[in-house]
Amino acid sequence: MAFRTRLLVTFLLAVLLPMIVLALFIRDEMTDRLTAQYERRVESLLTVIEDDLSEESAVIAGSLAGLRRAVANDNRFREAAVDRDPERRRYLLDYAANAMQLTGLSMLQIQDDAGRIISSGHFRNEYDRLEPELPRLLLSLPERAALTRARAPDASFLALARADSVHMGGRRFTIIAGVTVERHFLARLAREAQLTITLIYPGGTLTSAGDGSDTADQLRQSGVNLPRDLDATAAIERELNVPFIDLQRGEVSSASFRVNHHLTELEALRRSIDRWFVVAVGASGVLVVVLVGWLASRISRPLVELADKTSRIDLDRLDIDFDTRRKDEIGVLSRLLGAMTERLRTSALLIKDAERRATLGELARQVNHDIKNGLTPIRNVFRHLIQLAGNDPTQLSDVLQERQSTLDSSISYLENLASNYARLSPRSERRPCDVNEIVRQVVMDVQGLGQVRFHTNLCEGSVVVGDPIALRRIIENLFDNAIDSLDSRPGSVTITTGRVAEGADRPQVRMTVADTGSGMTKDQVAKVFDDFYTTKENGTGLGLSIVRRLVMDLDGSIRVESEPGQGSRFVIDLPSGASA
Amino acid sequence: MRLSVLLAAIGAVALVAMAACGKRSLMKPASLFTPRCEILPAPAHSADSITVAMPDVVELGRVPWAGNASERLLFRHLYETLITVDCLDQVCAGLAVSWKRGEGGRRWTFELREGALFWDGTSVTAGDVVTSWQDAMTLHTVIDSVGVAGGRRVHVYLKQPHDEVPRALSASVFAVTKAADDSGWLVGSGPYRIVSPNSYRMGKRTITVRSALGGRRVIIRFMETSLVDARDLLERGIDVMVTSDPSVIEYSSGRPQFVTVELPWDRTYVLLSTSRMRALAGGGTVGTISSHVLDGVAQNAVRGDARGHVPPSWWEEVSRCLDLSAPAGRSAVPMADHASSDRIVYDVKDPIARDLAERVVALGATDPVSAEAAAITLAIPGLARDSAAVIAEGVTTAELARSLRDGNAFAYIVVVPTRPPDPCYEAHELIKRAPWLASHGVDFAHTLVPLVDARSHVIAKRGRFGLMSDGYGSAIVVDGLFAGR
Known part of the structure; x- marks a missing residue:
């Protein structure tokens, strides 16, 4: 893991972990406190609802008392109800409806002692219906209202009702009055959108949120900004029981007001905290990344600079400056690197000195080798002449004349060699050279050595641009190598020249020197052009390496094909100097 | 002794009445304008202008076929039929002054009133009768065809023989008219003609008519007064009003300047029940409701002028009607017992x-x-259920028509005429509204459950004009010209 990454992770953990722990703590603390507060509110609301219902019951009781007096004093009512005067029947039927409108009640019915409805306010045409259970059960609950199902022509509805009775003509008439208990009634009891009251009674339920919209919708309507996917089901619940007149069973059973304090807003608050927490964490993360980036950059820059300086250290370049004024660990490291570079510089000078001395030795061997190459033909000519002088002196003049050119060219070679060395910087001459001519001269020089037969297959026009001395040195070295591979055994050396154009931008002159010598292994082939590599007892290991260097100087290439016992074949390609 | 005298007197009155109006193979029926149906006696000098309140909207496209009480009231003043029916349900002369039975009651020949003129001054001829009845002949009425028997004589052929002159001819669909004039209204031969079909008074659309021919030019303004408290209208110069509102009737009864008179029982509330139809179609038996029970309902349940339905009912007389069937594909008794079928x-x-x-x-x-x-x-059947079963639901007129057509409710409260001019036509019209009433194998007479008859009251300002009632629960303003016909 990179230094910067490590630094980043460490900083992120150090900053974000405490934040997360703090946020979780705040959420839990807030939830606990608000839930406890809501529970207290629900408990309070239950008391308030109980008071409201009592108050509602008292209002109904007050209306009933007034109606009782009005009925008792109404002679038309008495005539219709007690005397059953058919002419007053309509007055009786419409009495409850009119009285209901005047008192603001939403349920009013008057029943005779048999339980027959004689006037009904909310359902005027319900007259004569026999319903004795309702007055009986309501009167069995003195000083208290009860829920019951009432009927209207177009629906049934829940009512909170009380009963009172009035005696006329020796008969008892029951007045039942009530108010509708519907969604708005419950909503009025609930007071707040977060509080939902559900009335559960035998045969049904009624809720203050009965219009299909849930608590979340109501809160939104009241201006609270809530997320769309909020879970509006969580709630705190408490119940309050009230009597319910079950007319189907003819008994007083129980209904319950279930108060739900929805935790919607709490949930919304949690969501809000979560959202802002995520925003805070994100912002902190970005800040930490920027800060750590800057800090890491500030911390690692000297190290990077040291690494850069260190990467530039080379034996040829030991002048890197590690000097610094820093007093910290980076400064110590920098000074250590500077001291190390200084020691390297000293060592490099020693190595260069050794190299120079080694190079002089190599140069001496090169000079020795080149001079030997130049002297060998001269020595051969002189040996020939000495043999002739002893065996047939008459031929001496002819042979001398014949071999004079060999002597001249060898002397000329030595003179040029001397000139090149004299210049120390052997800048080779560049001019068109006929490779075939040089080959013939060298073959002529080495002709007659041992049992070696030289074959030439020269193609006219094999001209290259280069230094003829270098070419001669290439060919002489290859011939020496071929002759040495024969180990004084009879054999042949074949020289071929020709023009090729394969794979080159311009025509090439190819020269091939093949021998029938001992050949080389693959390892030997791989090292044959290395400096100082030789398989000969007295070899310098420089001949073929010089050949390769000279070929390279002429922008050419050299390769060797050889197998043990099968001889070797050196192929040299040089750029053609002939005009196209 | 006194009883026999009383009976003799009643018999004499009855004989006189029969001699004056109604049945006789009589050629000369009495005029509609008799004191028997007089609501207000015509004063010596009628007012020059009279304002009549109309609670319903009058549509030009329906002229002269009256579709509601307001149109009936207005068209009665503009157009004439060959015969009319008075408040005692007696047939009286209309555009025809006499008629004759022929071909065993299959053909009836009517003689038009001499001097009968359209508003434009042209004479009313037998050919005009034939022309103006073209549309009415496409309806399911008792009339089979009509032909010209002379300049003022018309042959009317019935689908089945009738001993009595067919009351169907008193229906507004058989009004005699001519092509529309510049006002867009068909030209009639009634005592009044259109003067202004779309003027506005008190912010209300008003149709103004005036005397059609000569004499004093009395103007009657028929004002559409829906959505206005009728008691306020009475205080704002309305001269005539037809209403069923008991509070208005009670209000006007206490105002000495107005006279309030009941009009004939003109409409019957019936209950059409899909469950009853299913029972009838299944061969089951269903009950009927006695008059005594219906009287109780009318007296106690209905807040208005109503009585238990009084037979005979016209739907019990339609067995002789031809082609009494539903439109194609619409006669099946509604079988679906879905939730909406719990409504009345x-x-x-x-x-x-x-x-x-x-x-x-x-x-x-x-x-x-x-x-x-x-x-x-x-x-x-099926009405008696547990407490939360059937409910009453008030709907708009259009929704009622749709539901009635589909038969998707438990039952319907529908209004039909108490004494329609043509029961066959009325039965066809009812079947058009509720095709499921014409199910195969079910006697149409049993499909309707009559509940109550109702009537309206006419409230008129005293001393300004004469007023009469006709046999269809409408009123006619009488001035000298009208009564003179």
Whole structure:
């Protein structure tokens, strides 16, 4: 893991972990406190609802008392109800409806002692219906209202009702009055959108949120900004029981007001905290990344600079400056690197000195080798002449004349060699050279050595641009190598020249020197052009390496094909100097 | 002794009445304008202008076929039929002054009034009668065809022989008219003609008519007065008003300047029940409701002038009608017993229909505790259910028409004429509205459950004009010119 990454992770953990722990703590603390507060509110609301219902019951009781007096004093009512005067029947039927409108009640019915409805306010045409259970059960609950199902022509509805009775003509008439208990009634009891009251009674339920919209919708309507996917089901619940007149069973059973304090807003608050927490964490993360980036950059820059300086250290370049004024660990490291570079510089000078001395030795061997190459033909000519002088002196003049050119060219070679060395910087001459001519001269020089037969297959026009001395040195070295591979055994050396154009931008002159010598292994082939590599007892290991260097100087290439016992074949390609 | 004298007197009056009007193969029926149907006697000098309140909208496209009480009131003044029916349900002369039975009652020959003129001054001829009846002949009436028997003589052929002159000819669809004039209204031969079909008075659309021919030019303004408290209208110069509102009637009764008179029972509230139809189609028996029970309903449940339906009912006389079947593909009894079939549907604008629907719901809610409840639950199978079953639902007129057509409610409170001119035509019209009433194998006479008859009251300002009632629950303003016909 990179230094910067490590630094980043460490900083992120150090900053974000405490934040997360703090946020979780705040959420839990807030939830606990608000839930406890809501529970207290629900408990309070239950008391308030109980008071409201009592108050509602008292209002109904007050209306009933007034109606009782009005009925008792109404002679038309008495005539219709007690005397059953058919002419007053309509007055009786419409009495409850009119009285209901005047008192603001939403349920009013008057029943005779048999339980027959004689006037009904909310359902005027319900007259004569026999319903004795309702007055009986309501009167069995003195000083208290009860829920019951009432009927209207177009629906049934829940009512909170009380009963009172009035005696006329020796008969008892029951007045039942009530108010509708519907969604708005419950909503009025609930007071707040977060509080939902559900009335559960035998045969049904009624809720203050009965219009299909849930608590979340109501809160939104009241201006609270809530997320769309909020879970509006969580709630705190408490119940309050009230009597319910079950007319189907003819008994007083129980209904319950279930108060739900929805935790919607709490949930919304949690969501809000979560959202802002995520925003805070994100912002902190970005800040930490920027800060750590800057800090890491500030911390690692000297190290990077040291690494850069260190990467530039080379034996040829030991002048890197590690000097610094820093007093910290980076400064110590920098000074250590500077001291190390200084020691390297000293060592490099020693190595260069050794190299120079080694190079002089190599140069001496090169000079020795080149001079030997130049002297060998001269020595051969002189040996020939000495043999002739002893065996047939008459031929001496002819042979001398014949071999004079060999002597001249060898002397000329030595003179040029001397000139090149004299210049120390052997800048080779560049001019068109006929490779075939040089080959013939060298073959002529080495002709007659041992049992070696030289074959030439020269193609006219094999001209290259280069230094003829270098070419001669290439060919002489290859011939020496071929002759040495024969180990004084009879054999042949074949020289071929020709023009090729394969794979080159311009025509090439190819020269091939093949021998029938001992050949080389693959390892030997791989090292044959290395400096100082030789398989000969007295070899310098420089001949073929010089050949390769000279070929390279002429922008050419050299390769060797050889197998043990099968001889070797050196192929040299040089750029053609002939005009196209 | 005194009783025999009284009976003799009554018999004499009856003989006189029969001699004056109605049945005789009589050629010369009496005029409609007799004191018997007089609401207000015509003063010596009628007012020059009279304002009549119309609670309904008058549509030009329906002229002269009256579709509501307001159109009936207006068209009665503009157009004439060959015969009319007076407030005592007697046939009287209209555009025809005499008629003759022929071909065993299959053909009736009518003689048009001599000097009868359209508003444009042209004479009313037999050819005009034939021309103006072209559309009416496409309806399912008792009339088979009509032909010209002379300049003022018309042959009317019936689908079946009639001993009496067919009252169907008094229906507004058989009014005699000519092509429309510049006002867009068909030209009639009635005593009044259109002067201004779309003027506005007191912010209300008003159709102004005036005397059609010569004499004093009395102007009558028929003002559409829907959505206005009728009691306020009486204080704002309305001279004539037809209403069923008991509060208005009570109000006007206490105002000495107005006279309030009942019009004939003109409409009957019936209950059409899909459950009853299913029972009838299944061969089951259904009950009927006695007049005594219906009287109780009318007296106690209905807040308005109503009585228990009084037979005979016209729908019991339609067995002789031809082609009494539903439109193709619409006759099946509604079988679906889905949720909406728990409704008793009524026109929300009709308070009497609402009272009846609520009473039926109340009686069906619990076990029968009275003869009234027992009778109704026997007449309407399935009405007696548990407490939360059938409800009453007031709907708009259009919604009522749709629901009635589909038969998707438990029952309907529907208004039909009490004494329609042509029961066959009325039965066809009802079947058009509720095709499921014409199910195969079900006697149409049993499909309707009559509840109550209702009538309106006419409220008129005293001393300004004469006023008469006709046999269809409408009123006619009488001035000297009209009464002189």
